[in-house]
Amino acid sequence: xxxxxxxxIPDQVATRKLGDETILLNLETGTYFGLxxxxxxxxxxxxxxxxxxxxxxxMLQEFDVAPKVLEADLLRLSEEMCAKGLLQAGS
Amino acid sequence: MIYSYRICDLVxxxxxxxxxxxxxxxxxxxxxxxxxxxxxxxxxxxDWFHHWTIEENENDEVEDSKEPWLRFGRTxxxxxxxxxxxxxxxxxxxxxxxxxxxxxxxxEATVRHLLLDQVIPLVLSRRxxxxxxxxxxxxxxxxxxxxxxxxxxxxxxxxxxxxxxCALVSDDCLVLRAEHGGWTAIPSYPGIRLWPSTIEEILRExxxxxxxxxxTIKRRLGDTNVLPYASGPAPLRRLFFLADDAGEVSLEKxxxxxxxxxxxxxxxxxxxxxxAFLRRQFDTVVRLTGEVPAYEVHYPREFAALPAVxxxxxxxxxxxxxxxxx
Numbered sequence: 556x557x558x559x560x561x562x563x564i565p566d567q568v569a570t571r572k573l574g575d576e577t578i579l580l581n582l583e584t585g586t587y588f589g590l591x592x593x594x595x596x597x598x599x600x601x602x603x604x605x606x607x608x609x610x611x612x613x614m615l616q617e618f619d620v621a622p623k624v625l626e627a628d629l630l631r632l633s634e635e636m637c638a639k640g641l642l643q644a645g646s
Numbered sequence: 647m648i649y650s651y652r653i654c655d656l657v658x659x660x661x662x663x664x665x666x667x668x669x670x671x672x673x674x675x676x677x678x679x680x681x682x683x684x685x686x687x688x689x690x691x692x693d694w695f696h697h698w699t700i701e702e703n704e705n706d707e708v709e710d711s712k713e714p715w716l717r718f719g720r721t722x723x724x725x726x727x728x729x730x731x732x733x734x735x736x737x738x739x740x741x742x743x744x745x746x747x748x749x750x751x752x753x754e755a756t757v758r759h760l761l762l763d764q765v766i767p768l769v770l771s772r773r774x775x776x777x778x779x780x781x782x783x784x785x786x787x788x789x790x791x792x793x794x795x796x797x798x799x800x801x802x803x804x805x806x807x808x809x810x811x812c813a814l815v816s817d818d819c820l821v822l823r824a825e826h827g828g829w830t831a832i833p834s835y836p837g838i839r840l841w842p843s844t845i846e847e848i849l850r851e852x853x854x855x856x857x858x859x860x861x862t863i864k865r866r867l868g869d870t871n872v873l874p875y876a877s878g879p880a881p882l883r884r885l886f887f888l889a890d891d892a893g894e895v896s897l898e899k900x901x902x903x904x905x906x907x908x909x910x911x912x913x914x915x916x917x918x919x920x921x922a923f924l925r926r927q928f929d930t931v932v933r934l935t936g937e938v939p940a941y942e943v944h945y946p947r948e949f950a951a952l953p954a955v956x957x958x959x960x961x962x963x964x965x966x967x968x969x970x971x972x
Contacts, residue, residue, distance in 0.1 A: 587910055
């Protein structure tokens with residue numbers, strides 16, 4: 556996976572925000588997944604258009620983090636969520 | 647002969663005596679239990695979709711056995727719950743009817759235990775907003791619930807509070823309802839299941855006890871003169887999740903996502919493949935998490951530590967009293 560990829564939240568995934576955290580549930584597998592405030596912001600940005608590069612750019616403006624570190628973190632999280640069926644590659 | 651009982655606010659009729667339960671008026675019966683003659687398991691066209699493997703052993707430890715001990719199956723008419731060493735429970739799709747065909751030689755006490763402490767909680771999970779695998783007691787601040795894995799000490803902690811005068815609300819099946827702008831805990835049925843060593847240490851007196859099931863040395867204690875039992879529903883004030891054995895007593899506030907994960911882990915669910923149900927349950931645990939504070943309790947697993955655990959919890963509730971009232 557690279558920042559050039561697009562991802563989307565599949566239809567079978569429900570999300571709920573509680574405070575600044577987000578919980579996702581894959582209704583097909585019953586898998587739950589929790590995101591902290593930073594992860595929640597990432598998901599919020601992905602919900603807009605699924606553009607990983609755009610999310611990366613936006614978060615660089617909002618958080619004090621090196622571009623490469625953020626890229627690695629976002630791609631790792633995206634891959635983990637894809638593996639759990641909580642994100643899907645493609646627009 | 648048909649008998650009528652109440653368990654967790656459910657009126658249950660039965661063709662066999664269930665001495666653990668309080669009697670009720672059969673007019674409001676919402677569920678019918680029928681004990682069939684013993685026989686070997688047989689069922690065609692079962693879609694086996696889930697199983698449980700976690701068991702407690704006699705040393706109060708948890709072991710993850712390789713073999714399932716309960717299998718969940720879907721049939722044309724509802725669900726089949728197969729306790730591999732004890733027998734089958736058939737639950738109708740509308741959960742109005744439960745039938746049990748025990749394997750030959752399964753004692754009646756075991757059948758009753760499986761019905762009351764395994765099958766009914768699963769049935770209630772289809773009827774109620776949420777049913778937790780948790781013990782609970784009524785303190786002067788309201789109901790506090792203790793959720794945790796089997797063998798982590800839920801019943802022991804609840805019995806310890808009950809011995810100090812806090813009425814038992816549940817041993818391990820806690821029904822919660824969203825009512826009156828908060829959450830109400832519904833008492834399950836009088837009684838608690840404890841290890842003999844716990845009875846000896848906490849009660850320190852000869853109390854009448856009964857067999858729970860033939861595969862455990864736990865004893866059932868149902869005398870409300872020994873351990874008081876809640877007379878009715880009461881507001882839920884706190885959720886406490888029991889952490890692993892720790893060196894000292896401490897309470898740690900849980901973040902929402904950890905609370906939600908924990909609630910889901912300890913919620914009964916008859917059909918984990920039912921997406922509509924999962925969505926409803928998701929909304930319920932999110933709401934519960936937002937409205938009832940949750941903490942993780944760390945403490946040494948020794949009887950001598952129980953007074954300090956009680957004290958820490960009650961002190962916390964006293965300190966938070968004003969916030970809870972808002």
